[in-house]
Amino acid sequence: MNTYEHETEPVDEAATPEKTKIVIRLLDKIETTTSSNSVGN
Amino acid sequence: MRLPRVKFEHRPHRYEDGTIRIGGEIYGIAAEIADPYGWVWTALTLMDGTRSRDEIAQRLRLAHPELPDATSIVEQLVATRYVEDAAAVPPAGLSERELDRYSRNHAFFRAVDTMPRAHGWETQLRLKSARVVVLGLGGTGCHAAWALAAVGVGTLHCVDPDLVELSNLNRQVLYGQDDVGRPKAEAAVARLRAVNSDISVTGERRRIGSRRELDDLIAGYDALALCADRPTGHGIRVWANRACAAANIPWAGGGYNGPLVTVGCFAPGAGACYECLSSGEEARRRPGTPVDLGGPGVIATSAGVSGQLVAHALLGLLTGVPVPPVGTIQGVNLIAADHHVWVRHPPRPGCPVCGTRAGGPEHNSSGRMTEIDAGLNE
Ligand SMILES: [Zn+2]
Numbered sequence: 192m193n194t195y196e197h198e199t200e201p202v203d204e205a206a207t208p209e210k211t212k213i214v215i216r217l218l219d220k221i222e223t224t225t226s227s228n229s230v231g232n
Numbered sequence: 233m234r235l236p237r238v239k240f241e242h243r244p245h246r247y248e249d250g251t252i253r254i255g256g257e258i259y260g261i262a263a264e265i266a267d268p269y270g271w272v273w274t275a276l277t278l279m280d281g282t283r284s285r286d287e288i289a290q291r292l293r294l295a296h297p298e299l300p301d302a303t304s305i306v307e308q309l310v311a312t313r314y315v316e317d318a319a320a321v322p323p324a325g326l327s328e329r330e331l332d333r334y335s336r337n338h339a340f341f342r343a344v345d346t347m348p349r350a351h352g353w354e355t356q357l358r359l360k361s362a363r364v365v366v367l368g369l370g371g372t373g374c375h376a377a378w379a380l381a382a383v384g385v386g387t388l389h390c391v392d393p394d395l396v397e398l399s400n401l402n403r404q405v406l407y408g409q410d411d412v413g414r415p416k417a418e419a420a421v422a423r424l425r426a427v428n429s430d431i432s433v434t435g436e437r438r439r440i441g442s443r444r445e446l447d448d449l450i451a452g453y454d455a456l457a458l459c460a461d462r463p464t465g466h467g468i469r470v471w472a473n474r475a476c477a478a479a480n481i482p483w484a485g486g487g488y489n490g491p492l493v494t495v496g497c498f499a500p501g502a503g504a505c506y507e508c509l510s511s512g513e514e515a516r517r518r519p520g521t522p523v524d525l526g527g528p529g530v531i532a533t534s535a536g537v538s539g540q541l542v543a544h545a546l547l548g549l550l551t552g553v554p555v556p557p558v559g560t561i562q563g564v565n566l567i568a569a570d571h572h573v574w575v576r577h578p579p580r581p582g583c584p585v586c587g588t589r590a591g592g593p594e595h596n597s598s599g600r601m602t603e604i605d606a607g608l609n610e
């Protein structure tokens with residue numbers, strides 16, 4: 192079993208027209224929740 | 233992906249300025265997408281599992297005639313972690329009972345996965361095909377083995393030389409009073425089989441006394457959960473480091489020193505090995521500082537956190553979900569809530585275990601690990 196078979200092909204940014212390039216920004220720690228109370232058990 | 237659908241738990245909402253928030257509110261998943269023209273919002277709204285990618289692009293074009301390339305928007309979104317295929321059916325490799333048993337795993341892996349997947353059961357299938365040795369069935373090992381069995385690691389082999397003692401029962405979750413005097417390996421196997429009969433659990437009463445014996449023990453396995461602490465010093469952990477490097481398999485090792493609980497996570501070819509990390513730590517300490525890795529004082533919570541961290545690290549090492557913190561030691565101090573352990577050091581140049589990568593086995597390291605390695609070079 193190959194342990195590190197987790198990668199997908201990187202998006203070829205050059206092939207994506209500049210005007211329709213979606214920028215997805217992962218939120219910082221301070222922008223996300225710090226409490227998990229009462230979400231599940 | 234036939235019928236793209238935004239994952240339920242990642243469903244987006246929009247701020248007043250049009251910026252899209254997607255992926256809930258947990259750090260590591262949640263994201264924002266700038267969307268000044270509303271194109272992305274429309275595309276996400278159309279991704280409700282009832283339309284093909286072409287149909288979505290077509291409708292997107294109708295809604296936004298000025299959009300230069302609707303297909304590109306759709307393709308970029310289906311390549312993210314936030315979209316699943318509504319047409320996907322569970323794979324044949326899992327029984328009805330397993331689909332039910334692991335339904336909460338499925339939802340968890342789906343939520344934290346960083347990659348788009350065909351049907352979302354890939355992580356569970358990887359676990360099912362995984363073969364793991366749990367070495368040491370004390371406080372850490374009991375909890376680690378229980379978690380690995382419960383989560384569905386397909387093959388578990390449990391190893392410990394000792395007999396169950398009454399004083400073990402304050403923390404060693406696999407044993408009951410009736411097991412006192414019984415070999416731990418035997419009692420653990422019986423308990424784990426009772427927890428999950430959809431996996432294969434074996435065990436042996438055995439003490440590992442040399443690196444060579446550890447080589448033999450892990451041969452044919454995919455990973456090692458190191459939950460034994462003897463021999464100490466340059467003993468079992470160094471053997472594990474070298475044996476796993478030679479076998480080209482990842483490993484995680486955990487333990488506690490009173491209330492301080494830590495786990496190390498290592499994989500050949502990615503990040504620092506255990507010896508690189510521990511020599512970095514030795515160099516950081518004041519010379520002569522005594523190092524004590526564990527003592528007789530321990531309670532159920534320390535042992536539980538320790539074993540669960542080991543199991544959690546192994547899940548990442550085996551499946552990539554979540555992405556494992558390879559080449560690090562992490563942990564918590566149970567008497568100091570503001571103390572979160574996070575140790576990383578770069579691989580030592582010329583390390584005899586991990587420093588010969590050019591000719592060694594290749595692994596693709598994850599994006600996040602690359603980031604960490606880059607950070608170390610700054
Ligand atoms: Zn090394």
